Amino acid sequence: MFKLENVKWTAEDGAEILKGIDFEVEEGTLTVITGPNGSGKTSLAKVIAGVEKITEGSMKLDDVELADKDITERAKMGVAYAFQQPVRFKGITVRDLIELADGSKVEEMDVCRIMNKVGLCTQDYIDREVNDSLSGGEIKRIEIATVLARKDAKLLVFDEPEAGIDLWSFNGLVEAFEELKSEKDKVLIVISHQERLLEIADNIIVIDGGLVRQAGKGSEVLPTLMHGEVVGDCPVGKVRD
Amino acid sequence: MDKITESLLKLVSDWTEDGYKGAFNIRENGGCAGRMSTDNIKIEPKEGGSGIDIYIAPGTKDEKVYIPACISKSGVDDLVYNDFHVGEDADVTIVAGCGVHTDGEEESSHNGIHRFFLEKNAKVRYEEKHVGTGEGGQRKIDPVTDVDLKEGAVLEMDTIQIGGVDHSVRTTRGKLGKDAKLYIRESIMTDGNEYAKTDFDVVMEGEDSGVDLISRSVAKDDSYQEYHSKINGNARCVGHSECDAILVGNGKVNAAPELFAGDLDASLIHEAAIGKVAGEQILKLRTLGLTEEEAEQKIINGFLGA
Ligand SMILES: Nc1ncnc2c1ncn2[C@@H]1O[C@H](COP(=O)(O)OP(=O)(O)OP(=O)(O)O)[C@@H](O)[C@H]1O
Numbered sequence: 001m002f003k004l005e006n007v008k009w010t011a012e013d014g015a016e017i018l019k020g021i022d023f024e025v026e027e028g029t030l031t032v033i034t035g036p037n038g039s040g041k042t043s044l045a046k047v048i049a050g051v052e053k054i055t056e057g058s059m060k061l062d063d064v065e066l067a068d069k070d071i072t073e074r075a076k077m078g079v080a081y082a083f084q085q086p087v088r089f090k091g092i093t094v095r096d097l098i099e100l101a102d103g104s105k106v107e108e109m110d111v112c113r114i115m116n117k118v119g120l121c122t123q124d125y126i127d128r129e130v131n132d133s134l135s136g137g138e139i140k141r142i143e144i145a146t147v148l149a150r151k152d153a154k155l156l157v158f159d160e161p162e163a164g165i166d167l168w169s170f171n172g173l174v175e176a177f178e179e180l181k182s183e184k185d186k187v188l189i190v191i192s193h194q195e196r197l198l199e200i201a202d203n204i205i206v207i208d209g210g211l212v213r214q215a216g217k218g219s220e221v222l223p224t225l226m227h228g229e230v231v232g233d234c235p236v237g238k239v240r241d
Numbered sequence: 242m243d244k245i246t247e248s249l250l251k252l253v254s255d256w257t258e259d260g261y262k263g264a265f266n267i268r269e270n271g272g273c274a275g276r277m278s279t280d281n282i283k284i285e286p287k288e289g290g291s292g293i294d295i296y297i298a299p300g301t302k303d304e305k306v307y308i309p310a311c312i313s314k315s316g317v318d319d320l321v322y323n324d325f326h327v328g329e330d331a332d333v334t335i336v337a338g339c340g341v342h343t344d345g346e347e348e349s350s351h352n353g354i355h356r357f358f359l360e361k362n363a364k365v366r367y368e369e370k371h372v373g374t375g376e377g378g379q380r381k382i383d384p385v386t387d388v389d390l391k392e393g394a395v396l397e398m399d400t401i402q403i404g405g406v407d408h409s410v411r412t413t414r415g416k417l418g419k420d421a422k423l424y425i426r427e428s429i430m431t432d433g434n435e436y437a438k439t440d441f442d443v444v445m446e447g448e449d450s451g452v453d454l455i456s457r458s459v460a461k462d463d464s465y466q467e468y469h470s471k472i473n474g475n476a477r478c479v480g481h482s483e484c485d486a487i488l489v490g491n492g493k494v495n496a497a498p499e500l501f502a503g504d505l506d507a508s509l510i511h512e513a514a515i516g517k518v519a520g521e522q523i524l525k526l527r528t529l530g531l532t533e534e535e536a537e538q539k540i541i542n543g544f545l546g547a
């Protein structure tokens with residue numbers, strides 16, 4: 001069980017981005033977090049992974065508080081995070097990242113299994129550097145692969161995994177999420193705007209303005225989203241009401 | 242040959258118990274510790290032991306020649322001239338490592354002056370690795386490389402210096418004829434109070450010649466690195482240089498790239514970046530379970546190709 005209570009995060013410039021988030025996610029379920037651009041989804045993912053430190057509140061994974069653990073400690077506890085904007089390196093290869101993620105030397109066959117899930121051919125990519133030469137979709141898929149390679153992962157957060165990914169690979173990705181879910185012992189959180197992912201979600205959480213606007217079973221929340229209720233307001237022109 | 246030299250040879254080249262496969266010349270403390278020529282590659286000493294001439298016959302293919310130089314003690318000041326004469330259409334690899342070991346108080350230094358004469362369409366891959374070991378006095382390596390590439394000749398230089406060399410000044414000069422290409426990759430890591438300087442000056446004289454220079458350096462602790470490159474294009478040609486430096490601790494880097502275009506059709510590009518290890522790279526590796534220190538080490542090793 002992963003449980004957030006009153007999670008707040010204030011950015012360095014003083015802006016309060018997360019204003020008190022509460023929710024719970026059970027193992028063996030798929031939760032999709034959605035919401036408008038700039039609503040705080042990535043910020044939430046970052047505080048879960050420890051990339052940013054929360055300013056208030058609590059985040060417990062199986063009753064263990066994460067808030068006072070650093071990124072490395074959380075990773076070792078099984079927190080895994082696929083970045084929305086993958087990081088590029090110089091001189092570090094796909095194999096290097098997969099091995100670091102897996103925690104040991106990997107056989108080509110193991111890499112193959114993971115790379116297949118994101119629709120990449122191991123032979124073509126394993127020795128490629130994770131640098132500027134990779135296309136947007138390629139690096140995104142490699143980023144996802146580095147999280148799928150985490151055998152010890154207990155809590156997995158994918159930040160807009162669909163972004164830039166072609167239809168064919170996307171189908172494989174949906175399968176990979178379903179497979180992770182079927183393992184029953186993992187907490188699975190996917191940040192997404194993608195209808196297919198919203199459709200397979202057990203639960204949907206809508207974040208807006210740094211708060212949970214709506215949360216519930218996928219089948220209940222999804223129809224309300226489809227009817228396009230616009231939330232939030234613009235203090236300058238008041239275009240939304 | 243002493244034990245220290247042998248261990249240095251292992252560090253800077255693929256030396257094994259059985260020695261090298263191919264032609265070689267091993268320089269130890271300013272003297273010759275072994276030499277062998279092959280049918281296609283002749284190694285001849287210069288007068289007075291000041292160095293060697295290496296003659297590679299036209300058309301020689303897939304052969305390797307080793308010319309490592311080692312200093313295994315303090316108080317040696319070695320200066321050597323090595324000239325490579327590479328015949329037309331030859332395609333060979335030259336391995337030229339240099340290791341300096343000191344355990345006494347005095348410093349030791351190695352100055353290798355290498356001249357490359359590549360004839361028409363000759364192709365050479367040149368690998369050079371520098372190391373310093375031991376607890377003694379200053380270890381200096383100051384290589385000078387002079388390159389003369391005739392029509393269609395290609396020289397690929399791969400140089401690496403990772404730790405232990407207190408002082409090094411690397412000077413490279415080059416002249417390129419028609420269609421000639423010069424590729425240089427260098428990786429330098431300095432720590433402690435080490436100093437390393439790179440100084441390139443390459444002139445493209447021939448039509449469609451090209452230079453690609455990629456320098457990666459890491460300056461740690463209180464070390465200091467200087468980088469100066471000048472690419473001159475006097476014909477229709479393409480020149481590119483990239484200087485990428487990572488700072489750790491109090492490391493300092495001064496990068497001064499220079500481009501000179503003496504022809505309307507010369508296309509020259511320079512890229513330079515100096516900064517600490519990118520924070521987001523460290524974050525990514527930490528989310529995979531590495532500590533901050535491990536992440537930094539991994540990023541630096543990858544960056545240097547170490
Ligand atoms: N380090 C920061 N400093 C200041 N503001 C920040 C910082 N990080 C995020 N923000 C702001 O916080 C808000 C939420 O950003 P976040 O990246 O969490 O949005 P998001 O919901 O993931 O959006 P998207 O759907 O576009 O990915 C934005 O207005 C953003 O500009």
Ligand SMILES: [Mg+2]
Nearest residue numbers: 041042043084
């Ligand atoms: Mg986001």
